[in-house]
C-alpha cells in the first residue's frame with residue numbers, strides 16, 4: 284500500500300505546517316517515482332521552498348500556495364491535490380473525463396505548495412526562541428499573537444513584493460503609513476525578499492503556460508493585472524470559476540499592485556490567476572478543509588489542461 288495513501292485519507296485535522304509539508308513531500312516522492320522534487324530556493328530563515336513536477340509534457344503550469352502565512356490552508360489543499368493527482372496518474376485513470384495518461388504525457392504540473400514557509404510557521408507556532416529576528420518580530424507584533432501574520436520572516440508581504448506597479452503601491456503605502464509588519468508592507472524594492480526572488484527566478488528559467496496563486500478567502504478568482512487581461516485570460520478564468528462556483532472578479536484598492544499573478548501577466552503576457560479559496564475569517568478553520576477541497580477539485584484537475 285502506498286504510504287501516501289495515508290496522506291490521501293489523512294483527516295487534515297491539523298493545519299499544514301512546514302513539518303507536515305516535508306513529510307507529505309517525502310511520502311509522495313517515495314511512493315511515486317515519477318514525481319520530481321526540487322528546491323527553488325530558501326526562505327529568509329533558511330527553510331527550503333520545494334517544488335514538485337509531475338508529467339513529461341512540454342506545456343508547464345504552476346500552482347502556488349501559502350504566499351501569505353495565515354493562509355496555510357492553501358498549502359494543504361495543494362498537497363491534497365498532489366496526492367490525488369499522483370494516485371490517478373499511477374492508476375492510469377480518467378478523472379472528470381480527463382485521461383491522466385494523456386495529461387502526464389502532454390503537460391507538466393508544477394506545484395509550489397508553500398512559498399512562504401517562515402510566514403506559515405509564524406502564523407501557526409509563533410517565532411522560535413532562537414529566531415534571529417525575534418526582537419524585531421515582537422516589536423511588529425507586540426501582543427505576541429501571530430495567528431493573523433501574512434508577511435514573511437521580516438514583515439514583508441510577499442504578494443506586494445513583485446515587480447508589478449510597485450511604485451504606485453509605494454505611494455499608497457506612504458499615504459496609509461504602512462511599514463514592516465504582519466501584512467501589506469511591500470519591502471524596499473521588487474524581489475527584495477528571497478521567497479519572491481526564488482519563484483521569479485524559477486519562472487524566468489522555466490516559463491510556464493499559466494499560473495494560479497492560491498489564497499484564502501472570498502470564493503473569488505482574479506484574472507487581470509490592474510485592468511489588463513492577457514489573451515484567453517477571461518475565458519480561462521470564467522471556465523475555472525464555473526467549475527468551482529466562485530465569482531470571477533477584479534481586485535480593488537491596494538490588492539491591484541505587486542502580486543505574483545500581476546507580475547506574471549506583465550512579464551509573460553500569459554494567463555495568471557489568484558484564487559481566493561473558501562469564505563470566512565483568516566485563518567479559515569481547519570474543519571472547512573475538505574468541503575473547500577471538494578469544491579475546488581474539478582477546477583484543479585482541469586487547470587492542468589485549461590491554463
Ligand SMILES: [Zn+2]
Pocket residue numbers: 350351354442498499
Ligand atoms: Zn493572501
